[in-house]
Amino acid sequence: GENVEQHPSTLSVQEGDSAVIKCTYSDSASNYFPWYKQELGKGPQLIIDIRSNVGEKKDQRIAVTLNKTAKHFSLHITETQPEDSAVYFCAASISSAGGTSYGKLTFGQGTILTVHP
């Protein structure tokens, strides 16, 4: 089955700096890669996702890049703010083509991001 590795496990940055979190996956058939943010006492919330037909996607201060050849994808947060502090999870799944997709996401271990004011 799919295996997703996420690094680093903890990341500490100063406000205004950039933060980068990296994930690798094992199954070359995976074609959907979401990123979730989990704040204390809440469930994970989707912040951005990318599909295998694109190499990069941006949404304001957040961007995700995908390298299918190397089987890795990364989350980039620019101009970090204290409210960005949370646990971030990457995930990967295979969306069946022509069949029914049942959303079998495989998650990374998570990265605790701390942004110091």
Next chain:
Amino acid sequence: ETGVTQTPRHLVMGMTNKKSLKCEQHLGHNAMYWYKQSAKKPLELMFVYNFKEQTENNSVPSRFSPECPNSSHLFLHLHTLQPEDSALYLCASSQEGRGTYQETQYFGPGTRLLVL
């Protein structure tokens, strides 16, 4: 709010107790999921229901019993649990379909379970 609610938010139970976790989604989705989140481990998929049919049981012990009476509600019945079952149990929902891409999963806030 994500449109997915879970009750109770916190639960303490003994190993001989029977309890149930409830999840409700208000998003009109057709797929619902149970995940287990333990400290320092990735989220583990436990069960998947699509159109009320269980489509995935990820080798979960029989002391966890899911129930999906309709597309909006999902239960997780617990009995004779072990202390190592203490974790955050998350429910999620999504809209799945034939030939469509993976759709976003929306998570509830979770139930923090402690087994004594």
